Amino acid sequence: MRADARDNRDRVLQAAKVVFAEHGANASLNKVAQRAGVGAGTLYRHFPTLQALLVAIISDDVDALCAKGHALLTHPSPDEALHTWLRAVALHATAMRGLVATQMAGEPAPGTQTALTACHEAMRATGAALLTRAQRQGTAPEDADIIDLLKLVNAIAWTSEQTPEDTHLLDRLLALVTNGLRARSGADISTRRPR
Incomplete structure (x- = not known):
């Protein structure tokens, strides 16, 4: 994995922890992408579901x-x-x-x-x-x-x-x-x- 792709993945994981802690089952993947500062396509490329x-x-x-x-x-x-x-x-x-x-x-x-x-x-x-x-x-x-x-x-x-x-x-x-x-x-x- 390229360094920028790895950084994006790590940012998504960190953002997801925060968003899930705040919203639980009501969290959306779009909120995670926004919090990570990446596009939805980047998020779905790493985590399709x-x-x-x-x-x-x-x-x-x-x-x-x-x-x-x-x-x-x-x-x-x-x-x-x-x-x-x-x-x-x-x-x-x-x-x-x-x-x-x-x-x-x-x-x-x-x-x-x-x-x-x-x-x-x-x-x-x-x-x-x-x-x-x-x-x-x-x-x-x-x-x-x-x-x-x-x-x-x-x-x-x-x-x-x-x-x-x-x-x-x-x-x-x-x-x-x-x-x-x-x-x-x-x-x-x-x-x-x-x-």
Whole structure:
């Protein structure tokens, strides 16, 4: 990549972080281009879709979340490890005024490839490893599903973003989820998803 093209790309990424932080899901790519001082054509040449731009911004964060999850696989308490990782995911999902939560909440349709597919898959695999470990210890029910948990975490993130004055809301809601997992781990009630 030529130096001027690289500079334009970097300016777009920096501008996108600011615009997404200010406007969240209501941000437009045109606002990003204006803020970066580039034409719409330049922006679309580097990032043809909103998802492509979002992936460029969050891919390092997703890598860090996955690394944290892998490190937590050696934590002495599998349910604490799962809770710690889900909290980190929720905090990440609140970034950019809920834009991350709204984009990551949906599960990619089978057979489709989007810019976010690799991010979804990496997060799913990391979370599944942590959940499986908690299930083996007996602190999470066997029929718990990581996709369901990640959707709940994204919903919690979105909800807490809507009520910024309640600084403890995210932790209270997340505790309901993880405590519910522990409580259900011995229950004889199945909510297994149809396959």
